Amino acid sequence: MPRTTALDPLFTAVDSTAFTDRHLANLASGTLAAVRVPGFLALDACQAAMGALDRLPTADYDKARVPTRIVRFGPALNDYRDQGCGLDAERYWRDAEAARAAWQRVGMRPDPIAISLARLGSAWGAAVTPATIGGRAVFGGTLREINEGVLVHYDELNREFPTGLFDQEVLAQLAFNVWVSVPATGGATTVWRHRWEPADEQHRQAYGYRPEAVEHCQRVDLTQQLADALLFNPANFQAVEPNPTGRRIAFAYFLGLTTTGQLIAWS
Template sequence: MQQPRKTDPLFVAVESELITRADVAGLVAGRLAAVRVPGLLSPARCHAITAALAAAPMDRYEERRVFPVVAKFGPAINDHRDAGDLREDYWDAARAAEKTWSTLGLSDAPRELCLAAFRAAWPDVAPGRRQRREMHVGIVREINAGLQVHFDDAVREYAGRLLDTDVVAQLAFNIYVRVPPAGGETVLWRRRWQPDDEDLRVPGGYGYDESVTADAQSLTLRPTLGEGFLFDPRHYHTVRPATDGRRISIGCFVGLTDDGRLALWS
């Protein structure tokens, strides 16, 4: 893909030792495109998690929408969405995933790993609430064959509000607990959804033809083991196929709410 002749100096990735308040604020303000946190989890913890996951029953995203296939553990809101509403079966899937995880013998649940990554930056971080119920936090995904080019924006995807509080900005967060030796990059484009993009929808899919990104400036981030990425998912993004090996992450969405808190969900 051709890079534009002139580039936006604010569309950059920065590295942080820990997610800071300035990182979150910088992403929300559009002063940054992505924050990378190398070594957020130690290799030993990543190995312990992937070893335990071998005994966990993974399922898949809805295959008629999500192709190539993506294996996952725990519910994703977009698999339980009906006409802009969250179906009741989300809650059953959430409780079932939490129960199964507790049998794996690991010290930290995905929810705790996600919350912990933000506590230093934003002490007021908690699972988001919908109709007073706590959202599921921490989806485990195995994205070996890549993703469609897409964006994530709960404001557009959920006609009413997704959470009881208003989300004024949404970020996407992932920690990579297993990385392939080649491929598996996350690509972000400096391009947001426009109404005409609907002409470029992948038929039946959740994404768009890659030409939607035209010659927009892009950032390619290759995750390293234990690294965390935080970015604004309203920018079109994708995951490239792993050419061999497995790519496993634990992630969630992060909402900045109108009362200045961070609310997480998956």
């Protein structure tokens, strides 16, 4: 049986010349699907990023866990969960410090991560600060090249680390992406109006889910152009379609709205 046949009129994607505090609040509360800012970066920033890419130590995911090839730079916390849903701290901090050192060596200017964090902080009215664990700032700002697509999945820190992880308490999580290379066709992002529920586990596939988990759910499809930025709530199921040619490369990180009204960032 379909979960619903009615459409939520608030679950839409909007284009804007800039991100605003209202956008962030609506995404956090679930009354908006996504916000896209075309031309968020200047073209020289995209060119600088692509010029530095070969100097960054990138790697593939383990095929056993991620069946589609994704090349990435920088550690993501959900890749360091131990069997008890805690953090493999020794491995994470080692890789986080190595990534920071590599980023400093490259000296990317303009810096897409610094630019985006500054603009989002300006929109919110207070600077975005790194999430911390025991007073120690986590890494923020991964780079990913996704050409073979991404399975249907969700990202939700409070479910991935149910006993808590950060010094800050996160109420809502947002995902930020900005593209420095895009293919001519394919590579669209889809966000569904659906959050995890126990019945979804019958559709489990590797780190994500088979399409049947969302086949009756409302969706928005978002294509990207060079230098576009996108914000959405990653607790909603999401996927990326393959692109047959070209390179789809983005800088990405998560934002968290805390119980004290702050915005924090991590990858």
